[in-house]
Amino acid sequence: MSRPLRVAVVGSGPAGIYASDLLMKSGQDVAIDLFEMMPAPFGLIRYGVAPDHPRIKGIVMSLHKVMEKPELRFIGNVAVGRDVTVEELAPFYDAIVFSTGAYGDRDLDIPGADLPEHRGAGEFVGFYDGNPNFQRDWDLSAEKVAVIGVGNVALDIARVLAKTGDELHVTEIPDNVYASLKKNQATEVHVFGRRGPAQAKFTPLELKELSHSPTIEVIVDPEDIIYDEAGEKARRNSKTTDLVCQVLEGYAMADRTDAPHKLYIHFLESPVEILGEDGHVTGLKTERQELTGTGQVTGTGKFTEWPVQAVYRAVGYKSDPIDGVPFDSTRNVIPNDGGHVLDPDTGAPIAGLYCTGWIKRGPVGLIGNTKSDAKETTEMLIGDWTSGALTPAEHPEQDAIIDFLREKNIDFTSWAGWHRLDAAEKALGEKEGRERHKIVEWDDMVAHARYKDGDHDTTAG
Structure with missing residues (x-):
């Protein structure tokens, strides 16, 4: 032809x-x-x-x-x-x-997921990237925020929430996004992962970038730096996984600073309920997990309630x-x-x-x-x-x-x-x-x- x-x-x-x-x-x-x-x-x-x-x-x-x-x-x-x-x-x-x-955002099938301050990652990303299919303003009045997920999208959301509006104004963000970010009240951002650090889906450079802002202190609990046999094997077999673990270990060992915004990364905490009162988010309940040796986890029956006023799920697009x-x-x-x-x-x-x-x-x-x-x-x-x-x-x-x-x-x-x-x-x-x-x-x-x-x-x- x-x-x-x-x-x-x-x-x-x-x-x-x-x-x-x-x-x-x-x-x-x-x-x-x-x-x-x-x-x-x-x-x-x-x-x-x-x-x-x-x-x-x-x-x-x-x-x-x-x-x-x-x-x-x-x-x-x-x-x-x-x-x-x-x-x-x-x-x-x-x-x-x-x-x-x-x-679209994958669903999070836990009690409280229908509360208005629980939002999908895609919705928030669409907002701050100026996608005309998404809303033009955003309620950023929550002082403590939870982000569920340990991939790069979760890091992006956490970083944007932890930075100041003026830090982001030098980028290409539109006026409406800047106006909302200027009113952001978040001083604590908590990122939650169900498994251990060796199973996180971050990439090393994105993880390192979290600490580049002078207004952000990244905090990792040393007790969350746990590896089972599968985790040790993953580190040996993947340079990327090993680098991610090294960065997390560095955050865990770092001295505390007076940066006004704290960004916590939690491992081995599985969300089980979004807590609410009078129709609004008041917290996130998680169950402590333990590694099984295969890279998977099982619940321990120990629960923690984290006082947050907004929850973002970054558990995958669809x-x-x-x-x-x-x-x-x-x-x-x-x-x-x-x-x-x-x-x-x-x-x-x-x-x-x-x-x-x-x-x-x-x-x-x-x-x-x-x-x-x-x-x-x-x-x-x-x-x-x-x-x-x-x-x-x-x-x-x-x-x-x-x-x-x-x-x-x-x-x-x-x-x-x-x-x-x-x-x-x-x-x-x-x-x-x-x-x-x-x-x-x-x-x-x-x-x-x-x-x-x-x-x-x-x-x-």
């Missing part, structure tokens, strides 16, 4: 961009449309990482380079499954890859289903065999549909896992195309999908439009002595990034 392989990738976070990059590097002539429900690209890189994370700039730069390639076309402000059905999209492409990630695509509501993933979307009734692949990233395997792992996911999926896709297993698109012309979106009166955005939005955010930041001032109102983003004739003229097709 003389024309390029036409692929729609749904979701412009790292998973979707890595899949696009691998398709372009496959040796196959390809033309890719990268669909995104938000007006701006980059998914959780833009809307899921704490604003004071310096290394994110490097990741965004590498993603930018991929997005600039002429074989790739960005089409934003289009929610596949809502604005455009999968059935409507299919005739324009030989294959569709779903890489929509995970934004993906949302896409209308018209099979979904495993137990695992919160698209059923798949490593790349192909599977029919839940027959277990057979659905021709032309693929998935990658967290919507494929669940919200675990780091960037390296996302890249290996994309490699597995794209190799399946290319193999199906070269073997003739895919049904060719009915309307493979480059402009066919653009004409269709216009006919549906969808106000979509473009990559050139992202450059206009990017420039506007940087200009706002420059006025304030910051690198960027994030624009958060949906209509304002669309106004800057809206598709204009000629925006996609450099795209291969």
Whole structure:
């Protein structure tokens, strides 16, 4: 066939961009449309990482380079499954890859979880990252706060809660976020993990960064630094695990300081109830655990009540289903065999549909896992195309999908439009002595990034 392989990738976070990059590097002539429900690209890189994370700039730069390639076309402000059905999209492409990630919060099934001051990590991250799908202000009147979870998201939340608004104002946070953080009353933040330090999912650099703020003292109880046989083995087998344990040991041995904000990291404490009075959070009840030798824990029957006024759960994200695509509501993933979307009734692949990233395997792992996911999926896709297993698109012309979106009166955005939005955010930041001032109102983003004739003229097709 003389024309390029036409692929729609749904979701412009790292998973979707890595899949696009691998398709372009496959040796196959390809033309890719990268669909995104938000007006701006980059998914959780833009809307899921704490604003004071310096290394994110490097990741965004590498993603930018991929997005600039002429074989790739960005089409934003289009929610596949809502604005455009999968059935409507299919005739324009030989294959569709779903890489929509995970934004929702997993539930915490303990008594008191319905109290209003118990919130999910994703909600708070969406707030402080200026995601227009989330609320614009946040009640930060709690002086003592609990964060449940021992991964990097829990660290991000704890660090943002423990810092001052002025410390974070130098980042790209919007005005509404700064206004809320300025009123933050938290002086104690308690992070709780059910297992021991060797089982924590922190990465060493993120853990070290906690103490970089002059307003934060990190406190670890030396009695929580316990390793069983599995923990010692994990330290021997993983440099990352060993480094995490070393950092925690350093915090446990450090002298106390007069920093105004205390950030406690507790291990071997399993939350069993969120305590409340008059409909509001008054504490968190945990049960002390002991290691079993296998890295798992068992309860001791000893309970502690921690006086806190707010509880955040950082126990994992979960993906949302896409209308018209099979979904495993137990695992919160698209059923798949490593790349192909599977029919839940027959277990057979659905021709032309693929998935990658967290919507494929669940919200675990780091960037390296996302890249290996994309490699597995794209190799399946290319193999199906070269073997003739895919049904060719009915309307493979480059402009066919653009004409269709216009006919549906969808106000979509473009990559050139992202450059206009990017420039506007940087200009706002420059006025304030910051690198960027994030624009958060949906209509304002669309106004800057809206598709204009000629925006996609450099795209291969």
